[in-house]
Amino acid sequence: MHELSMVESLIEELLKLQKEHGWERICAIRLRIGAMRQVIPEIMHFAFDITVQGTALEGAKLVLETVPLKKKCRTCKNMWTDGDEALFLCEKCGSSDVELVEGMELEIESLEVE
C-alpha cells in the first residue's frame, strides 16, 4: 500500500502549489512514475479518489504515465530498456555494473488549473 503514502505526499504538495499560485481549482494532474516504483495504477487512483474527498482537490482527474526502466552499463556504456525489475546485467558485455538511469521517477509532470 505504498500508493497511499505517495498520494498523501502528492496531495500535500498540490495544496501547497495551489495556495502559492492562487489557482481556483486544479482540474487534472499528470504524474510520471518510474516502473521501479511498482505502483499499481488502480490502487493509486483508488487511494487518490478517497483521499481527496473533502479537500479542494475533490473531483480532480489523475493521469498516470509509467516511465519504463532504462539501464546503462558503466563498463561498455551500452544503454537499453527492458521490463525486468530484477535484472541488472549488461546484455552486451555481461558486466553487472549497471545503473538505472530511468525508472525511479515520482514526478508531477503538469497540471491543468483554473
Place this chain on the structure above:
Amino acid sequence: MPRKINIKRSVLAADEEFASKIRERLRKEGTLMVNLIGSPGAGKTTLLEATLGEIPFSCAVVEGDVATSRDAERISKTRTPVVQINTQGGCHLEAHLLWKALDEIPTSGLDVLFVENVGNLVCPAEFDLGEDYKVAVCSVPEGPDKPLKYPHLFHEAGAVLLTKVDLIPYIDFDGDLFWGDVKKLNPLASCIEVASLTGKGIDAWTDVLGRWLMEKRR
C-alpha cells in the same frame, strides 16, 4: 477554461528538502547515517544491540515505530543516545520527522547515526531520509524470495543483511537463491550473513560500517 502548467517537480519535494538539510548537516559533521529497513521482526533492533556492543565508533540511534518506545528502551541499555519517533499509524519515517528528532541528538563528533525505520519493506524505501546508505535487513524465516518481491529496496541498498542465520538448520532456506537474486538486483551491495544472538557476522558488518565512514571522511 483550464490551462496547462508544467511543474516537473518531485511528488515528495517538501520532504526531500528536509532530507537535503539532514544530508548537509551530517556532511559537515562527518557523521555516517545508515537507514535500516526490514519487515517487523526481521531482527533490526537485535542487530543494533549486537552492533552497538562491538562497534569501536561513537553512535546514536533513532528508532521509528508506529507506537511504543520499547525499541528505544532496549537500545538505551547499551548506553547509546537514542530518540524514539512514533509515526502514529504511519508506515515509514519521513525526513521532517527525523529532522525534528535530530534536535535531541548531539551530532557533533558523532561517527555513526543509525535509523531503524518502521517495519515495512515497501514505503521506507520510497522516502529519502538523507542517509548515506539504506540497508536491507531480511531474516531467514521470511523466506528467500523477498529480494525479487521487493526489488526497489534491494536495488537501492548499500548492504543486504541476512539475519537469524542460526535458524538455517531448522528452516528450508535456499541461500543460493536469496543471494543470487540480490546479486542480480544489486551487484555492488555488501552481502552479509549475521546471527545477532550469537554474534556471528557482526564483525563483517562493523567492517563495512568502518569502510563507509572512512570513505565519507576522506
